Amino acid sequence: EDQVTQSPEALRLQEGESSSLNCSYTVSGLRGLFWYRQDPGKGPEFLFTLYSAGEEKEKERLKATLTKKESFLHITAPKPEDSATYLCAVLTTDSWGKLQFGAGTQVVVTP
Amino acid sequence: DAGVTQSPTHLIKTRGQHVTLRCSPISGHKSVSWYQQVLGQGPQFIFQYYEKEERGRGNFPDRFSARQFPNYSSELNVNALLLGDSALYLCASSPLLAGATYEQYFGPGTRLTVT
Numbered sequence: 001e002d003q004v005t006q007s008p009e010a011l012r013l014q015e016g017e018s019s020s021l022n023c024s025y026t027v028s029g030l031r032g033l034f035w036y037r038q039d040p041g042k043g044p045e046f047l048f049t050l051y052s053a054g055e056e057k058e059k060e061r062l063k064a065t066l067t068k069k070e071s072f073l074h075i076t077a078p079k080p081e082d083s084a085t086y087l088c089a090v091l092t093t094d095s096w097g098k099l100q101f102g103a104g105t106q107v108v109v110t111p
Numbered sequence: 112d113a114g115v116t117q118s119p120t121h122l123i124k125t126r127g128q129h130v131t132l133r134c135s136p137i138s139g140h141k142s143v144s145w146y147q148q149v150l151g152q153g154p155q156f157i158f159q160y161y162e163k164e165e166r167g168r169g170n171f172p173d174r175f176s177a178r179q180f181p182n183y184s185s186e187l188n189v190n191a192l193l194l195g196d197s198a199l200y201l202c203a204s205s206p207l208l209a210g211a212t213y214e215q216y217f218g219p220g221t222r223l224t225v226t
Contacts, residue, residue, distance in 0.1 A: 097156075
């Protein structure tokens with residue numbers, strides 16, 4: 001059975017304190033891995049897609065990496081506006097549109 | 112360009128009632144997917160429609176149904192509402208172009224409360 005697990009569940013950071021979020025997955029075949037940011041009461045905001053092991057993508061203070069078993073979202077020198085829940089999702093090769101999400105990591109960045 | 116739009120924003124219904132949620136995808140996107148998100152959890156896949164045909168169905172009871180219209184907008188219908196149907200319902204659209212990307216872009220969601 002396909003599984004997506006995110007850790008930690010919650011993360012509290014001081015402004016400027018870099019850290020990493022983990023998304024481990026067990027799937028029969030990976031079509032793509034997606035990272036989203038979600039603010040309370042709003043829809044997820046697309047951040048990155050990673051398609052193959054070794055791939056990396058960057059956007060401002062965020063960098064996503066992918067291996068054959070897990071993905072990391074690195075937050076470098078975070079600011080309070082980076083506070084959100086970060087969701088990881090996988091799309092398997094037997095589907096075009098069924099994203100399977102982890103439970104998310106809630107990140108709080110304090111000044 | 113406008114993003115994915117959903118209506119209504121909030122909805123309060125009583126157990127046993129029926130509800131219809133609406134979604135308009137990003138212009139040019141032909142695929143729409145529906146998700147249910149309960150507080151503290153990641154979204155759970157309900158349906159995917161592409162070119163007006165159902166292309167995927169999640170593990171939800173038959174009380175849940177959906178359809179896609181010729182303009183690619185979509186409706187999600189839920190019959191015989193239960194308290195456990197209270198959640199944020201999310202619609203996502205995707206271009207699903209051959210050989211290209213599979214990104215899904217989400218709308219703001221409809222918050223459904225069943226009392």
